[in-house]
Structure formats: C-alpha cells, structure tokens
Amino acid sequence: MSAHDGSRATGPNFAAAVDGPNFAAAVDGPNLSSAVGRRSVQTADEPTEANIESYLRRAFKSVANVT
Amino acid sequence: MDPALNLVGLGLRLGHMTREVEAVLDGCRHVYYLHDEPETVRFLAYHGAPLTSLSSFYATGTSRLETYYRMAARVVSHAAQDPPVVVALYGHPTIFSTLTSMLLAGARQFAVTTAVYPGISSIDAIIAELGLDPGPVALQVHEATELLVYDRALDPSAALLIFQASQLETRLHSTRPSSPRRLEQLVNRLAATHGLSHVVTVLEVQGNRTSQHWTGPLNELAAAAPTFGAMVTLYVPPRTQPLVRDAAILEQLDDPTKLSDLVQ
Numbered sequence: 001m002s003a004h005d006g007s008r009a010t011g012p013n014f015a016a017a018v019d020g021p022n023f024a025a026a027v028d029g030p031n032l033s034s035a036v037g038r039r040s041v042q043t044a045d046e047p048t049e050a051n052i053e054s055y056l057r058r059a060f061k062s063v064a065n066v067t
Numbered sequence: 068m069d070p071a072l073n074l075v076g077l078g079l080r081l082g083h084m085t086r087e088v089e090a091v092l093d094g095c096r097h098v099y100y101l102h103d104e105p106e107t108v109r110f111l112a113y114h115g116a117p118l119t120s121l122s123s124f125y126a127t128g129t130s131r132l133e134t135y136y137r138m139a140a141r142v143v144s145h146a147a148q149d150p151p152v153v154v155a156l157y158g159h160p161t162i163f164s165t166l167t168s169m170l171l172a173g174a175r176q177f178a179v180t181t182a183v184y185p186g187i188s189s190i191d192a193i194i195a196e197l198g199l200d201p202g203p204v205a206l207q208v209h210e211a212t213e214l215l216v217y218d219r220a221l222d223p224s225a226a227l228l229i230f231q232a233s234q235l236e237t238r239l240h241s242t243r244p245s246s247p248r249r250l251e252q253l254v255n256r257l258a259a260t261h262g263l264s265h266v267v268t269v270l271e272v273q274g275n276r277t278s279q280h281w282t283g284p285l286n287e288l289a290a291a292a293p294t295f296g297a298m299v300t301l302y303v304p305p306r307t308q309p310l311v312r313d314a315a316i317l318e319q320l321d322d323p324t325k326l327s328d329l330v331q
Binding site: 045047048049050051052053055056057059060063066067 | 130131132135136137139140141143144147148163164165168169172173176177178179210230231
C-alpha cells in the first residue's frame with residue numbers, strides 16, 4: 001500500500017463540512033470537496049504566491065469567522 | 068499519482084501521531100507545520116524533509132485572515148512547483164481550520180492535487196475528558212464568533228461545545244488575557260436558551276493536558292474570562308427537560324418485521 005492510499009477525505013462527512021452555508025456563500029465556484037484528491041485545471045494563471053493570494057482574497061472576502 | 072499537497076493531522080501530542088501520517092511524512096519533499104509541542108517538532112525533523120514553521124507568519128495586531136492568505140499562498144505555490152509538500156497541523160486538519168479551507172480552495176483553483184489525513188482533534192480530547200457520548204444526548208458544535216455573527220439556532224436539550232470562546236469578536240491576533248467584556252454577548256445569547264443559572268464548564272486543551280479549567284453558572288462566566296487561556300472551549304450541558312418521544316418509531320426498534328422491511 002502506498003503512503004497515500006486509503007484515507008483521502010472524499011467522503012460525505014468532509015463534503016458536508018466544507019459545503020456548509022458559510023463557505024458555500026464565501027467561496028466562489030463549486031464546492032471545496034471537489035478539490036480533494038482530484039486534479040482539474042481551473043485557471044490559466046501561474047501558481048505564483050501573488051496569484052494564489054489574490055485568488056484567496058477574492059474567494060474568502062465574505063468569511064466572517066476565522067479558526 | 069500521489070497528491071502534491073498533503074494535509075495531515077498531528078493530533079494534540081506526539082502519542083497521537085498515526086502510522087499513516089508518518090508514511091506521508093516519509094514520502095514528502097518539504098513540511099510546513101503548526102504545532103507547539105517540542106517533541107512533535109523534533110519528530111517531524113527526524114523524518115528528514117526540510118521543515119518550515121508557519122507560526123512565523125503570525126504578528127500581534129494582524130488579522131488572522133490576512134495571515135492565512137499569506138500562509139496558504141506560500142504553501143500552494145510551493146506544492147505546485149516542487150511536490151509533494153506536507154502541511155502538518157495541530158489536531159485534525161479540517162476541524163476549525165480556516166487555513167485548511169484556504170489551502171484546499173487555492174489548490175483546486177490552481178490544479179494542485181490534494182489529500183487530507185485525519186488526526187485526533189480537540190473535539191476528541193474534550194469529549195473524552197467529559198466522558199461525553201454524543202449518541203444519547205446529541206452534540207452541537209459551534210465556533211464562538213460565528214455563533215453570534217449568524218445568530219445560530221441552539222437546541223437546549225442537546226449538549227453544546229463552543230470553540231474559541233476566548234477569541235470572540237475579533238480576528239486580530241493577541242496573546243493578552245481577555246477582559247470580562249469578551250464574553251458578555253455570548254453569555255446573553257446563552258441566557259436566552261439556557262438561563263443564567265445554568266452551570267457550564269470551560270475546558271483548556273494544551274499539548275498533553277486537557278483540563279476542566281472552570282465550572283460555574285452562566286452569570287459568573289464573563290467575570291472569569293481573564294483567567295482563560297487562548298484556546299478554551301465552553302461546554303454547555305443539556306438543560307434538563309422532558310423530550311418528546313415518537314412512540315411509533317420506538318415501538319418498531321425491536322420489531323423483526325420492521326427489520327425485514329429495511330434490509331434486502
């Protein structure tokens with residue numbers, strides 16, 4: 001078994017956690033759970049720190065609480 | 068193909084480290100971490116990959132939201148360019164971690180593959196300390212500020228855990244003790260559903276220790292706030308009240324005919 005087998009959090013519990021009303025409202029686009037364990041090109045931007053930070057600022061601008 | 072970005076839970080202390088997480092650490096090229104226990108940090112270093120503490124991103128008076136933007140951007144960029152990267156976090160990666168939500172969102176947007184590996188969380192430690200089984204009493208879990216911001220509905224017949232009670236009403240980082248004002252709105256909110264005489268418990272989870280720091284009625288909670296550490300959780304037991312039972316469901320629980328209806 002590889003180190004990465006067997007425990008990717010793709011199950012319903014994880015999906016419920018990140019699809020809740022806060023993040024669903026705050027984060028643009030499809031639910032976050034689709035990110036786990038998958039690869040799908042979503043942007044033409046290079047993954048530089050500046051581009052990623054810029055995206056996150058847009059995506060999380062409506063988040064009220066921070067944990 | 069192995070994921071480029073791996074989010075692993077370290078648990079609360081070294082004894083909580085899982086073999087699964089160890090295997091992920093062995094296979095990565097760089098580890099970013101957030102954990103205060105020296106033994107756990109030495110254990111991470113033992114696995115050989117270069118280590119970077121994310122705690123250096125925090126600064127007094129700076130919004131934690133701003134801090135997490137910069138942390139997540141650094142890590143996702145690194146994972147895109149030189150995978151596989153591990154982010155090793157205190158407790159469980161997806162329990163009360165805005166950073167994790169940002170890492171997953173950023174990774175998805177920039178086509179970086181991810182995996183999440185669970186760890187023992189503060190919720191696990193707290194319900195063990197309380198001897199609390201959520202089955203018979205039900206369990207509500209809220210983050211304190213969010214509870215107030217969204218005016219979440221509370222069920223006083225079910226047990227309630229409120230996390231980050233000593234970080235209420237501000238996102239700005241500070242290590243200074245809270246004043247009683249910190250808890251006034253929360254006390255007012257709980258008084259409406261549970262009453263001011265309802266006895267609650269404040270728990271602290273710090274490294275090896277999960278302890279019941281303070282127990283008393285809600286109307287004395289705010290005054291005790293200066294004694295609370297940064298990472299306290301408020302336990303509000305169910306208010307004693309008769310529950311309405313569904314007699315039809317109860318009657319069928321041991322009925323073999325019902326079982327045969329429910330299975331193929």
